[in-house]
Amino acid sequence: MHPSSPTMDSAAGDTQVQPPPLPSAASLEALLDSINHLLSLLLLSSLTARSFFGRWQLIRTKLTSLLSSLSSSPHWSPHPLLLSTLLPSIHSTLSFLHSLSLQCSLSPFPGSKLHMQSDLDMASSSLSDQLQHLDLLLHSGVLHQATAIVLSHPAPSSSKDDVVLFIRDLFTRLQIGGNEFKMKALDSLLQLLSGDEKSAVLVSREGNVAYLIHLLDLNNFSPIREQAATALSILVSLNNESRKIVFEAGGLGPLLKVLETGSNPLKEKAAVAVEAITADPENAWAISAYGGVHVLMEACRSGSPAAQCHALGAIRNVAVAEDVRTVLAEEGAVSLLVQMLCSSVAAAAREKAVSCIAILASSHEKFQYSIIQEGGLQRLMHLLEDPPSADALESTLRTVSSLSKVDSVNRTLSSSTAFIVHLGELIKHGRLILQQLASSLISELSISDGNKRAIANCMSSLVRLMESPKPVGLQESASSALVSLLTVRSNRKDFMRDEKSVTRLVQMLDPRNETVLKKLPVAVVAAVAASGGDGCRRRLVAAGACQHLHKLSEMEIAGARKASQRLAGSRLKTIFSRTWKE
Incomplete structure (x- = not known):
């Protein structure tokens, strides 16, 4: 029975008690007087009831609590709007109980005992609901204010205390009111x-977030569910604290239920919230507990473009958890994700799909083979040519790098001149992380001499990358790629003609230069000196490489002694040649 429209069956027949119109401050006082009078009568009659004495003692406990609650606030009259539904409902319940008490005082009992038991239980239940709502009002602190709070947005200059009071008032109205009250409160x-983020953060701290989650229930009015889902999606997107509060209040399960069964607008709001909640890695495990992987997959398959995009984002977030990846494999996630790479899918959705594929491909070889079997390599290669964003390009390159561990893919990539040239362009013009990924691929692929010659113009960029301490691993990738390209004779000659690159390389050999591990430039020098011809070696000697290598040999840097010997051998040949000519 709803407190704003109680319906009670009396022994004499069915009676509907409608709540009176909004009371004024004067009529509110009269209503309170009448309620207190009824309470006095009922507390007395509950002790003298001749029938259903046990039920009356339970009701008496609630009547005592009601009396105590009504006596605890000195400020009732300034709040007629808040009390316009609750006090008439309480009055109606007490009036009905009074009529029942009169019947139960007679001996013998004149009516149907089953009917009376039902009436008493119904009235007792209504009294419990009304007590709960009254307790909510009292604990919110709203009724302890001498002036009424109008449900309007606080001014920008409002103090924190004023905003907190507004939030408590708002959630109180949200919980005790009917649908119209709830809609106004949600607005x-x-x-x-x-508004400003500080006020929004206060909502998660001071508001009843659990009740906001409760409004997602299927039995609630659809516009209310949509407004509640919108509010939650904003809350979880604000910051880590708000996201944690919603998650700990049990928000993930109901949001997934909405994503599964709601209308399209509801699904979109729920998908936004689920993506935000799962952005915290500590929350990823809970998706499996709620059966959420299947729900997210279905949203990707049949949801609106917006719901699809955010569901993909949530899948990407939770794919970091091993047990979730197992479920993704069982649900056929790879096939779906590969399909999402086609150009007809929205750019944001493609970006999230390829990001998820990159996570799966790097986790286990079974995902690598599955991506290949679903035709993923071809779509990834197309995506490299026209990526929707820089982040998508990075994820695509990461996925290709993971797939290159498979022999058949390695051979395919190694023989693709277009792909190799593209890697060379990324080394010259890409972001640092893209330069690192491209360098790593060049060093790992079995590239033909012809394709190595095709990207010789990226060698100077590789030298510059060797000087960069971040990101971690970039120097190693760049030096390995450069060593690989220097296996081609023409590339070695081109490299040695580049005075700036040679100077940079020799500077990196200097023991006083601590920005790079010495074994890396030593490896490059060794690659040139091994079969670069006397001209290449002489240029290194002239640039001052020998003295640095000698010191590095004494420091026992790997490869330094051998590289030094090769350059020294070249220097001796030069000296003998000059002597003979003289």
């Missing part, structure tokens, strides 16, 4: 959440 909540 005010959304207005507050769209």
Whole structure:
């Protein structure tokens, strides 16, 4: 029985008690007087009831609590709007109980005992609901204010205390009111959440987030569910604290239920919230507990473009968890994700799909083979040519790098001149992380001499990358790629003609230069000196490489002694040649 429209069956027949119109401050006082009078009568009659004495003692406990609650606030009259539904409902329940008490005082009992038991239980249940709502009002602190709070947005200059009071008032109205009250309260909540972040953070701290989650229930009015889902999606997107509060209040399960069964607008709001909640790695495990992987997959398959995009984002977030990856494999996630790479899919969705594929491909070889079997390599190669964003390009390159561990893919990539040239362009013009990935691929692929010659113009960029301490591993990747390219004779000659690159390389050999591991430039020098011809070796000697290598040999740097000997051998040949000519 709803407190705003109680319906009770009396022994004499069915009676519907409608709540009176909004009371004024004067009529509110009269209503309170009448309620207190009824309470006095009922507390007395509950002790003298001749029938159903046990039930009356239970009701008496609730009547005593009601009396105590009504006596605890000195400020009732300034809040007629808040009390316009609750006090008439309480009055109606007490009036009905009084009529029942009169019947139970007679001996013998004149009516149907089953009917009376039902009436008493119904009235007792209504009294419990009304007590709960009254307790909510009292604990919110709203009724302890001498002036009424109007449900409107606080001014920008409002103090924190004023905003907190507004939030408590708002959530109180949200919980005790009917649908119209709830809609107005939710409108005010959304207005507050769209303002400054500080006020929005206060909502998660001071508001009843658990009740906001409760409004997602299927039995609630559809516009209310949509507004509640919108509010939650904003809350979880604000910051880590708000996200944690919603998650700990049990928000993930109901949001997944909405994503599974709601209308399209509801699904979109729920998908936004689920993506935000799962952005915290500590929350990823919970997706499996709620059966959420299947729900997310279905949203990707049949949801609106917006719901699909955010569901993909949530899948990407939770794919970092091993047990979730197992479920993704069982649900056929790879096939779906590969399909999402086609150009007809929205750019944001493609970006999230390839990001998820990159995570799966790097986790286990079974995902690598599955991606290949689903035709993923071909779509990834197309995506490299026209990526929707820089992040998508990075994820694509990471995935290709993972797939290159498979022999058949390595051979395919190694023989693709277009792909190799593309890697060379990324080394010259890409972001640092892309330069690292491209360098790593060049060093790992079995590239033909012809394709190595095709990207000889990226060698100077590789030398510059060797000087960069971040990201971690970039120097190693760049030096390995450069060593690989220097296996081609023409590339070695081109490299040695580049005075700036040679100077940079020799500077990196200097023991006083601590920005790079010495074994890396030593390996490059060794690659040139091994079969670069006397001209290449002489240029290194002239640039001062020998003296640095000698010191590095004494420091026992790997490869330094051998490289030094080769350059020294070249120097002796030069000296003998000059002597003979003289």
